[in-house]
Amino acid sequence: MxxxxxxxxxxxxxxxxxxxxxxxxxxxxxxxxxxxxxxxxxxxxxxxxxxxxxxxxxxxxxxxxxxxxxxxxxxxxxxxxxxxxxxxxxxxSITEIMDTLEKEKKKEARHQLDLIQKMRECISTQ
The missing domain is CATH 1.10.10.10 (Winged helix-like DNA-binding domain superfamily/Winged helix DNA-binding domain)
Structure with a gap:
């Protein structure tokens, strides 16, 4: 074609x-x-x-x-x-794909914020 x-x-x-x-x-x-x-x-x-x-x-x-x-x-x-x-x-649809991307990015951001919180806890216990 x-x-x-x-x-x-x-x-x-x-x-x-x-x-x-x-x-x-x-x-x-x-x-x-x-x-x-x-x-x-x-x-x-x-x-x-x-x-x-x-x-x-x-x-x-x-x-x-x-x-x-x-x-x-x-x-x-x-x-x-x-x-x-x-x-x-x-x-x-592109809207469904954007929704999927948004969920993935929110999950990544939450994970990174959790890691930062754990680092803060490690620093404060020293």
Whole structure:
């Protein structure tokens, strides 16, 4: 399957990707997530062109998103001979994904605050 039109990043997309990067999501994952949130489906090649990422960066991001169960994959026969083309879509809404990220970040913050409290207790007992 070959896409007739490739969607390119807008300044708003860049801003959202930067916000995701700011909370600790890797750059390539952030860009792919934002790209897929704004298109119904895309091939790896569409994502590469639309996000200005290289093929290995897209592959690594896809692996991470698949592990998180945030994307669905299907195959479409290639126009030429060779491997079928993989088509990607988000398996959850971007809002659900943001909710998951928020829960994870709150859990991490609580854990770090607990560690700080334990350090304070250790210091005060010396």
């Amino acid at each position: 070959r896409s007739d039109k490739v969607r390119y990043f807008t300044p708003r997309d860049e801003e959202l990707a930067e916000l995701l990067i700011g909370i600790g999501i890797k750059r390539n994952v952030s860009k792919v997530l934002v790209y897929l949130a704004n298109t119904e489906e895309a091939t790896s090649r569409d994502i590469e062109r639309g996000t200005d990422l290289r093929q290995p960066e897209v592959s690594i991001a896809m692996r991470y998103l698949k592990e998180c169960d945030w994307i669905d994959t299907r195959e479409s026969k290639s126009e030429s001979k060779g491997r079928p083309v993989k088509i990607y879509t988000l398996s959850r």
